[in-house]
Amino acid sequence: MNSDISQIKYPADIPARKFYRRLLDPLIAIGLLYLLMRVSGHPFTANHVVLAILTFFISSTVFGWTDPWRDASSSNVLTLGKSIVGAWLATIVLLLFFSYVAGLVSLFQQRETVIWLAITPPVLLFAQIVLQKAGMGLSRTNVRSVVLVGVNELSVKLAERVDENPDLRMEINGFFDDRDTSRQPTGQKVTLLGSMSDIPAYVRKHNVNTIFISQPISAQPRIRKLLNELQDTTASIYFLPDIYVFDLIQARFDSVAGLPVVAICESPFTGINNMIKRGSDFVLALMIQIILLPLMLGIAIAIKVTSPGPVIFRQRRYGLDGEEIIVYKFRSMTVCEDGARVVQATKNDQRVTRIGAFLRRTSLDELPQFFNVLQGRMSIVGPRPHAIAHNELYRKQIKGYMLRHKVRPGITGWAQVNGFRGETDTLDKMEARIAYDLDYLRRWSLALDLWIIARTVGVVLKRDNAY
Incomplete structure (x- = not known):
């Protein structure tokens, strides 16, 4: 199966730097904007509130995406400063774009806003240095020594992630495995400290703090023996189950009523991510x-006067968790099919009206779906909703097809900006579309959503595969 164990989220992989980039940095930037407006004697208007909301969503995403804090543990202030400036410049570009869409460009002509854009990076750098100095003593004395039992893909991946995340305050001493080097994963450079029988003595001698056991269930007798021998040490012991053999979607460790569970297939929109997704959508x-209300009124009038039938086409689709929803579109055809058999529109389809052909080429027929977004039935970005008839057909032919319904369907999606927009006249094309939909579930971030929205504009202008 096509699994990616780098998608697994371990409990220890939630270091302080994720708090910095997701919450603290945006709040510092917003607080600085508010302070400048108050000091200058100008009111903090409703437009400034909208700008603050945009700043929060965009900066939290960009700082999480570019990860300027990866070098925060080093003493190279210049490197960290460059990273912060780069992330803030990307934030400014996106702020200008969305402020233009929202009609807030005039805010950027204010002297206070310009000063705010200029001084935010050094303020963020100063805040990071202060926080880093405050935690420096802890970072030096609380580094945990770690050994891993078993050399395999999962344990090597864990070691790599620990090395990449200094804020975890872990140091990998090496690996223990009963197999010789010829039977270990090829292409992997690891420090082999000995066999499993050598672990207890090594742990006591080197005062090891943490042990990760990455062994298959078939090794249970050896694991039980090892656990018994480690009871006279103070090491914390963790077991890494070999769940990477499955096709993982948002896999993570969690607990339910105090009992540990492993999520193999989960929606990316849980907890804070759900709030970010729904808030940005709304x-x-x-x-x-x-902004587009006048255009939508014009389209509605054009449809009404050029062909008989309703202006809005309502079609049943599957939404979040496979529940049936009603999706709105401007009617672009002479028929409103919504039965057990729905024929996809093809090139030169005679059912498409004259105004409908234009609407479909430009994707303007999709505009009423923004009402679906406000209702909470859809998202701006997500897997495109298929007709129920198509769902019932393809769910039997494509493995993992229904997993796309673990999130709200979208007006645009990862598949659409990668060439799978419009008609899917072969099974191979639909399989490719579903592969992109599932990849979106694995990779989701607000930055990816914004990137898809930006790319959608170019895709619509090219007018490929839209009939």
């Missing part, structure tokens, strides 16, 4: 609806 959809 804000962007509301702004877009306000």
Whole structure:
């Protein structure tokens, strides 16, 4: 199976730097904007509130995406400063774009806003240095020594992630394995400290703090023997189950009523991620609806006067968790098919009206779906909703097809900006679309959503595969 064990989220992989980039940095930037407006004597208006909301969503995403804090544990202030400046410049570009869409460009002509954009990076750098100095003593004395039992893909990946995340305050001493080097994963450079029988003595001698056991269930007798021998040490022991043999989607460790569980297949939109996704959807959809309302009224009138039938085409689709929803579109055809058999539109389809052909080429027929976003039935970005008839057909032919319904369907999606927009006249094309949909579930971030929205504009202008 096509699994990626780098997608696994371990409990220890939630270091302080994720808090910095997801919450603290945006709050510092917003607080600085508010302070400048108050000091200058100007009111903090509703437009500034919208700018603050955009700053929070965009900066938290960009700083999480570019990860300027990866070098935060080093003493190279210049390197860290460059990283912060780069992330903030990317934030400014996106702020200007969305502020233009929202009609807030005039804010950037204010002297206070310009000063805010200029001084935010050094303020963020200063805040990071202060926080780093405050925690320096801890980072030096609380580094945990770690050994891993078993050399395999999962344990090597864990070692790599520990090395990449200095804020975990872990140091890998090496590996223990009963197999000789010829039977260990090829291409992997590891420090082999000995066999499993050598572990207890090594742990006591070197005062090892943490042990990760990455052994298959078939090794249970050896693991039980090892655990018994380690009871006279103070080492913390963790077991890494070999779940990487499955096709993982948002896999993570969690607990339910105090009992440990392993999520093999989960929606990316849980906890704070769900709030970020829903909040960004609502804000962007509301702004877009306000801006495009005159255009939508014009389209509605054009449809009404050029062909008989309703302006809005309502079709049953599968939404979040496979529940049936009603999706809105401007009617672009002479028929409103929603039965057990739905024929996809093809090139030169005679059912498409004259105004409908234009709407479909430009994707303007999708605009009413922003109302679906405001209702909470859809997202701006997500797997495109298929007709129920198509769902029932392809769920039997494509493995993992229904997993795309673990998230709300989208107006645009990862598949659409990668060439799978419009008609899917072969099974291979639909399989490729589903592969991108599932990849979106694995990779989701707000930055990816913004990137897909930006790419959608170019895709629509090219007008490929839209009939």
